[in-house]
Amino acid sequence: MNLECRIRVRIRYVECDPMNFLHHSRYLPFLEMARTELLRLSGVSYRELEDRDVLFAVTKVAISYKRPARYDDELEIVCRIVKQTHVRIDHTYEIFNTATKELLSTAETTIACINKKGEVQQIPEFLGGKFDAAKSS
Numbered sequence: 001m002n003l004e005c006r007i008r009v010r011i012r013y014v015e016c017d018p019m020n021f022l023h024h025s026r027y028l029p030f031l032e033m034a035r036t037e038l039l040r041l042s043g044v045s046y047r048e049l050e051d052r053d054v055l056f057a058v059t060k061v062a063i064s065y066k067r068p069a070r071y072d073d074e075l076e077i078v079c080r081i082v083k084q085t086h087v088r089i090d091h092t093y094e095i096f097n098t099a100t101k102e103l104l105s106t107a108e109t110t111i112a113c114i115n116k117k118g119e120v121q122q123i124p125e126f127l128g129g130k131f132d133a134a135k136s137s
Contacts, residue, residue, distance in 0.1 A: 005038035005079045008098065013071055022069040028061065031093055031107055034079035038091075044127060053115050054124055059088070060110040067097075067104045074098040086122045088112045 015026040036046055049055065069075055076096045083090040093107040113123045 003038075003081045005034055005041055007034050007037050007077050007079075008074055009033070009077065010074045011069055011071055016071045020071040022071075022073075024063075024065065027063055027095070027105065027107065030075070030077050030095070031061075031079070031091075031109060034077040034093060035091055035109065035111070038079050038081070042127075049127070052124070054121075054127070055114050055116065056089070056111040057114050057118075058109055059112045061107070062109075063105060063107040065105050067102055069095070069097065069104050075104070084123070087120055089123070 009030055011022050011026075015022055017023045039046060039049075046056075074097075076098050078094045078096070080092050081089055082092050089111050091109045091111070093105075093109075094103060095105040095107070096103055113121055115121050
């Protein structure tokens with residue numbers, strides 16, 4: 001399993017503040033897009049998980065903004081799994097400007113495996129094996 005995913009997005013005008021910088025709140029959807037695509041690359045879709053009563057809730061987010069992204073910039077978001085336990089997965093992200101290759105931002109998230117009632121549950125075996133290289137106690 002490749003524990004890294006790269007996606008590209010172009011910043012739309014609607015995502016910017018009055019200074020034409022990408023608004024800080026718009027980074028979260030980009031992180032989710034990369035995380036979801038990483039899951040898809042493992043051979044499982046989030047929709048499939050939902051059908052099996054397997055959900056993931058974000059329990060922690062940390063973002064460091066190093067340089068601003070601007071309207072019409074193309075960004076590359078790199079997502080990696082860095083740790084997995086029986087009930088959670090930790091991801092890291094790097095966001096680059098594709099034209100300048102500058103690192104604009106770094107981020108970390110923790111997601112917990114829950115059921116539709118919101119109760120913590122173990123990551124199912126059919127999914128847990130996808131990320132063996134990232135497992136840790």
